[in-house]
Amino acid sequence: MAYQEFSMEHHWLPFTPNRSFRKDPRIFVAAEGMHFTTHDGRQVLDGISSLWCVGAGHNRKPINEAIKKQLDTLDYATAFQAGNDQAFKAAEIIAGMAPGDLNKVLFCNSGSEAADTSLKLALAYHRACGEGQRNVFIGREKGYHGVGFGGMSVGGIPANRKAYGAALLPRVDHLRFIHDPVNHAYINGVEPEWSEDLLLELEDRILPLHDPSNVAAVMVEPVAGSAGWYLPPKGYLRRLREICDRHGILLIFDEVITGFGRLGSNFGADYYGVVPDMLNFAKCVTNGVIPLGGVICSDRIYDAMMHAHAGAPEHAVEFFHGYTYSGHPVACAAAIATLELFQQEDLFERAGQMGLLLGDAMHSGFKGLPNVIGIRSLGLAGAVELSPVAGAPGKRAYDIFMDCFHHGVLVRPAADNIVLCPPYIVEQAHIERIVEVVADAIRRHA
Numbered sequence: 001m002a003y004q005e006f007s008m009e010h011h012w013l014p015f016t017p018n019r020s021f022r023k024d025p026r027i028f029v030a031a032e033g034m035h036f037t038t039h040d041g042r043q044v045l046d047g048i049s050s051l052w053c054v055g056a057g058h059n060r061k062p063i064n065e066a067i068k069k070q071l072d073t074l075d076y077a078t079a080f081q082a083g084n085d086q087a088f089k090a091a092e093i094i095a096g097m098a099p100g101d102l103n104k105v106l107f108c109n110s111g112s113e114a115a116d117t118s119l120k121l122a123l124a125y126h127r128a129c130g131e132g133q134r135n136v137f138i139g140r141e142k143g144y145h146g147v148g149f150g151g152m153s154v155g156g157i158p159a160n161r162k163a164y165g166a167a168l169l170p171r172v173d174h175l176r177f178i179h180d181p182v183n184h185a186y187i188n189g190v191e192p193e194w195s196e197d198l199l200l201e202l203e204d205r206i207l208p209l210h211d212p213s214n215v216a217a218v219m220v221e222p223v224a225g226s227a228g229w230y231l232p233p234k235g236y237l238r239r240l241r242e243i244c245d246r247h248g249i250l251l252i253f254d255e256v257i258t259g260f261g262r263l264g265s266n267f268g269a270d271y272y273g274v275v276p277d278m279l280n281f282a283k284c285v286t287n288g289v290i291p292l293g294g295v296i297c298s299d300r301i302y303d304a305m306m307h308a309h310a311g312a313p314e315h316a317v318e319f320f321h322g323y324t325y326s327g328h329p330v331a332c333a334a335a336i337a338t339l340e341l342f343q344q345e346d347l348f349e350r351a352g353q354m355g356l357l358l359g360d361a362m363h364s365g366f367k368g369l370p371n372v373i374g375i376r377s378l379g380l381a382g383a384v385e386l387s388p389v390a391g392a393p394g395k396r397a398y399d400i401f402m403d404c405f406h407h408g409v410l411v412r413p414a415a416d417n418i419v420l421c422p423p424y425i426v427e428q429a430h431i432e433r434i435v436e437v438v439a440d441a442i443r444r445h446a
């Protein structure tokens with residue numbers, strides 16, 4: 001691919017140090033399978049599924065063809081007061097994949113919008129049930145639910161919140177984080193068994209403080225992804241479900257990362273055997289090719305919202321919420337093709353199997369290297385945690401990320417973790433290459 005001149009004056013990159021990017025740009029111009037081509041003609045192995053999106057690998061023809069066909073058939077149609085066939089079909093497939101009575105899909109365009117949609121639906125649902133006082137949300141420290149005001153407030157990543165002060169939602173509390181660096185620094189594909197009950201503080205402190213009757217919902221990621229792949233203790237999610245049930249609180253799983261195969265199952269909810277009241281998704285649903293997100297909610301929530309309007313006139317809208325592009329036909333056509341491809345190639349099963357190889361390779365390749373203080377792997381993802389450079393948190397992981405990129409592997413720095421989450425089509429040789437490049441970079445930055 002020939003080098004192409006372009007100005008870098010105008011594009012403000014998201015979640016990126018823009019000043020240093022200019023000095024050493026990382027620009028992709030093509031992708032195929034497991035690899036990118038950069039603007040200067042190099043091949044880079046995608047060790048992070050392009051931010052947890054590209055489960056089926058890059059440039060998959062069935063998805064591309066479905067998009068092209070849809071563009072030539074129905075390019076776009078308004079989503080309000082009308083629908084399109086692709087959105088109904090995609091919703092049917094997604095609901096069919098979801099556990100329990102999660103049967104109704106509200107589409108949006110991203111994980112951030114899914115977070116805010118689910119929080120708004122929680123408030124609207126409680127109001128419909130005559131419990132409009134329930135307006136406290138509970139998230140978790142280091143949780144990530146995108147960048148909208150709702151998701152950011154319930155999220156618990158300090159850097160994402162610190163500039164927004166009083167603009168954050170006022171009635172939000174946070175569970176403590178799920179990490180034990182002493183007893184569970186190294187976890188390979190198992191559920192860590194804690195002697196301490198991490199949810200005692202929810203029952204004994206947080207709920208009494210707000211009074212459970214005021215709490216609308218608890219929102220957590222089954223596995224804390226953006227923070228650096230931190231795994232819940234054994235039984236944690238089940239117990240969270242029980243506590244929510246006891247107090248009439250809705251449980252929302254943010255499965256933007258864990259949804260659609262990352263743990264070797266349809267959803268994290270399946271992996272952990274816990275059915276939430278709402279499940280947020282995005283990313284892998286279209287293999288990342290076209291933006292699409294959504295919330296799958298229970299029949300109970302849908303029915304309550306409809307029931308509350310039983311006496312209302314026919315034209316009354318039950319939920320005043322939606323996006324111009326909710327259920328966009330091209331995005332939904334991409335989702336249908338993606339989900340069919342996942343099934344045809346048995347890619348979730350494959351993710352589970354390759355995850356075992358990734359976990360073993362990470363533990364044998366990284367343990368004992370300089371500054372390595374933890375390794376956590378589950379499903380087809382894992383993180384190696386490094387001790388921070390004194391006075392410069394995040395710098396070591398950032399430097400290692402840059403080093404890996406220059407050696408042809410894209411990894412993800414998250415605080416002082418390096419996170420790996422390759423596409424489900426990954427081969428053993430790719431895993432070996434990724435681990436070798438990361439290990440060498442860790443040594444170089446000792």
Ligand SMILES: Cc1ncc(COP(=O)(O)O)c(C=O)c1O
Nearest residue numbers: 110111112144145146254256257
């Ligand atoms: C768990 C989780 N929720 C929400 C989001 C936000 O998604 P988006 O960037 O599509 O808005 C992400 C993104 O990584 C995520 O990991």
